[in-house]
Amino acid sequence: MRTRSQKQAKLIGRIITYTILIAAAIVCLFPFIWMISTSFKETSDIYKMPPSLLPANPTLENFIEGWKGADFGMFFQNSAVVTFLATIGTVFSSSVVAYGFARFKSRLSPVLFMILLGTMMLPSQVTLIPQYLLYYKLGMVDTFWPLIIPSWLGGGAFNIFLFIQFFRTLPKELDEAAKIDGANSWQVFTKILLPAVKPVMLAVLVMALVYNWNDFFNPLIYLNSSEKFTIAVGLQFFKGSQGNVQIGQMMAMALVSLTPVLFVFATCQKYFIQGIKMSGLKG
Secondary structure: OHHHHHHHHHHHHHHHHHHHHHHHHHHHHHHHHHHHHHHOOOHHHHOOOOOOOOOOOOOOHHHHHHHHHOOHHHHHHHHHHHHHHHHHHHHHHHHHHHHHHHHOOOOOHHHHHHHHHHHHHOOHHHHHHHHHHHHHHOOOOOOOHHHHHHHHOOOOHHHHHHHHHHHOOOOOHHHHHHHHOOOOHHHHHHHHHHHHHHHHHHHHHHHHHHHHHHOOHHHHHHOOOHHHOOHHHHHHHHEOOOOOEOHHHHHHHHHHHHHHHHHHHHHHHHHHHHHHHHOOOOO
16 A cells, blocks of 8 residues: 555656646747747738737748848858857867866965856956956957957866866876876877867867857947947847837847757757766866
8 A cells, every 4th residue: 555655656746747847848948939930920920919829921031131131141250250269269278277277286276276266256247347448458349359369368267167177087197107108298288188078178169159159248348340240249230220129030030040059059969968967076
């Protein structure tokens, strides 16, 4: 009798869990489904009351008009250039800094590491004005440099932390054996350690790519010329001067902008999860 009641309790628990998960999935996916549906709707169908989830007459007009009307190809190219350079800089610089923390020790190492982690608690709004004044004095405002340079100067505390945790799982005997064979510290880093941390490199690459591709705040602050806008800022072109929003075209271009990110995440999801999981191990 007791075993039967336990089975019933487990069954009820599973039903409740699956119900919650399904409800959460519907809530999370509804905005994405609505965006896809709206991008294929005609203008009259978008504002029809009561609203319908599926388009009555699917059309590609929003994609064609949106791509041509706002010169979205230029925005796409700008985002691709900034994202590529910033992502490469993030992976390279964060791995180099993490290698220094993980393999080279000094009296200041604990202090510097605490300062590094402390930057994660510092809101970006605190450093916004000093950074803007710095780039303004250097003549870099309205260029891509403010969006690229920070990625080559450390790559972010969280990314460095991921690399450090993974480097610590690798035995130092690898370094010693390579140095006995005549390798210097840079060769140990590039030829021994980096090939062993590919999961974390891919995890950092995916996170940096998604962040830089979808970044709206920094391009909005530093870019003034419309021909230099990225996709995130360029979507504002679909908002008219009178406050009228071309919803169909905006949703269509938003769907186009999400396609590269979804493709990269879908193809690298296995390595992304593996990198995050293995970075939590202690060395």
